[in-house]
Amino acid sequence: MLKGKQKAYLRGLLNTQTAIFQIGKEGLSENLLQQLDDALEARELIKLTVLPSQTEPPERLAAQIAARTGAEVVQIIGRRIGLYRRAQKPRLVLPE
Numbered sequence: 001m002l003k004g005k006q007k008a009y010l011r012g013l014l015n016t017q018t019a020i021f022q023i024g025k026e027g028l029s030e031n032l033l034q035q036l037d038d039a040l041e042a043r044e045l046i047k048l049t050v051l052p053s054q055t056e057p058p059e060r061l062a063a064q065i066a067a068r069t070g071a072e073v074v075q076i077i078g079r080r081i082g083l084y085r086r087a088q089k090p091r092l093v094l095p096e
Contacts, residue, residue, distance in 0.1 A: 002072055002084070004080045010045055011076045013092075014082040017047045028064060037069050040085040044092050050079040061088040 002010070016062045020031070020039060039046050048065075050058045062081045071085035 001075070002094075003096075005096075007074055008085050009095050010092075011082065012044055014047055014074060017045070019047045019049040019080060021048045022051055023048060023054050023061060024051040024083070025055075027054065027056065028061065028068075029070070033065070033068050036065060036071075036083075040069055040071055041084065041087050044090065045082070045084050046085050048081045048083070050081065052079070 004018075010064075020043075021036065023032070036046070036048075050056075050061060054061070058076050058081055062083070063075055065081070065083065066073050066081055069085060071083040074082040074084050076077065076082070
């Protein structure tokens, strides 16, 4: 579970990132979830965009992704989702 200071730090890092995945009308396929899992292991912090063709609200999609990948939702702004999961070999150093 992330603390407030840690989430604030990660939100700051997300501001400079571009979204590396898009969720469209196909929704959350097993292939997409596997790619998200791999990206979280490689990067720890990722940003996704929910396209207007997707009928599910971003909040519900973020909760489903977090539950399936073991990630934590850092932020949801509009149709953008930020996720974090500590890797086996951590790259980011979070504040205490």
